[in-house]
Amino acid sequence: MPVTITRTTVTTTTTSSGVGSPTIVGSPRALTSKLGLLRLLQLVSTCVAFSLVVHVGAWDGAMGHWAMFAWCFCFAMTLVILVVEVGGFQPRFPLSWRNFPIAYACYATLLCLSASIIYPTTYVQFMPQGQKRDHAIAATFFSCVACLAYATEVAWTRARPGEVTGYMATVPGLLKVFETFVACIIFAFASDPPIYQRHSALEWCLAVYCICFILSAVAILLSLGDCTGQLPISFPSFLTGLAMLAVALYASALVLWPLYQFDERKGGRPRRRDDLGCPSRHASTVCDWDRRLTVAILTAVNFLAYVADLVHSARLVFIRV
Numbered sequence: 001m002p003v004t005i006t007r008t009t010v011t012t013t014t015t016s017s018g019v020g021s022p023t024i025v026g027s028p029r030a031l032t033s034k035l036g037l038l039r040l041l042q043l044v045s046t047c048v049a050f051s052l053v054v055h056v057g058a059w060d061g062a063m064g065h066w067a068m069f070a071w072c073f074c075f076a077m078t079l080v081i082l083v084v085e086v087g088g089f090q091p092r093f094p095l096s097w098r099n100f101p102i103a104y105a106c107y108a109t110l111l112c113l114s115a116s117i118i119y120p121t122t123y124v125q126f127m128p129q130g131q132k133r134d135h136a137i138a139a140t141f142f143s144c145v146a147c148l149a150y151a152t153e154v155a156w157t158r159a160r161p162g163e164v165t166g167y168m169a170t171v172p173g174l175l176k177v178f179e180t181f182v183a184c185i186i187f188a189f190a191s192d193p194p195i196y197q198r199h200s201a202l203e204w205c206l207a208v209y210c211i212c213f214i215l216s217a218v219a220i221l222l223s224l225g226d227c228t229g230q231l232p233i234s235f236p237s238f239l240t241g242l243a244m245l246a247v248a249l250y251a252s253a254l255v256l257w258p259l260y261q262f263d264e265r266k267g268g269r270p271r272r273r274d275d276l277g278c279p280s281r282h283a284s285t286v287c288d289w290d291r292r293l294t295v296a297i298l299t300a301v302n303f304l305a306y307v308a309d310l311v312h313s314a315r316l317v318f319i320r321v
Helices: 034-056 061-087 100-122 131-157 171-189 200-224 235-262 288-313
Strands: 009-012 317-320
Touching (some): 034 061, 034 100, 061 131, 100 131, 100 200, 171 235, 235 288
Parallel strands (some): 009 317
16 A cells, blocks of 8 residues: 655755744734643743742752752743744844744753652652642642643644744754753763763763764754754755764663663672662662663663654755745
8 A cells, every 4th residue: 555755844044144034923912822822821830830839948959949940941931932922023033933932842841841750759759748848749730730731832833744844843853852851861860970980981971972962952053043054064964964873872872881880790780779879768869870770761762762863854855945
């Protein structure tokens, strides 16, 4: 049975001025549209989340600070987007409005998702019963609401087959956001030098994470800045080469990191109880063995993301505007 594959068309620009992009006239009615109401829900839910936590001071420690940052950042950026939409300032916005809102919505989804998981599991559950804990639980609920609202925006505004759109609205563009976010989490867990300085193979793995993160971030910035035409090679060739290189590099890290972290013959520790710094019971702190395991899992996750990126990138059609 014959199969027809439809493709998404992606616009690329030859200059950084954004000439040719549509001019959108602002209106207060932008708030009453379906997408506008969704963004108001995002604004309110993130505002309520950090307000509840601030009211009782339930954001001590690294995990509390991370959740507070996620909610405040998402609230501030959503407010900026609403102001731009209502005021019609899209043509004056320094970044491509075809790419920026959905890229931000994807990052906000991941930020709120991480806060909704990390905050209750590493902070709230260790709090004593009382008003402070109740406020923290309510903040977690509104964080989940915000996460769902941002994910809904991504689902509504992502590219459809045959649609002419910006790169960040395509599957590879959204995967770039996911890849850079996962890389940042890897950096957070592998930031302690003893974790990776024990062997040159582990230092190579850290270099892999850095190289792939930088290249993916460059692709995102080129799209947001409408600078895809300024590369010495075509943007599609750059994306294909990036994905192929990232798959090869992550494949090496996928083998080397677990091998030198958990194989006793390579000096690793295969069991959690072998690490004296890890408590026998669950605790709010993360020990070195847990960090190593988390990095190994996230390496596999990002490897799969880059493989999917490579497959989907081959299906895109680029046109210049």
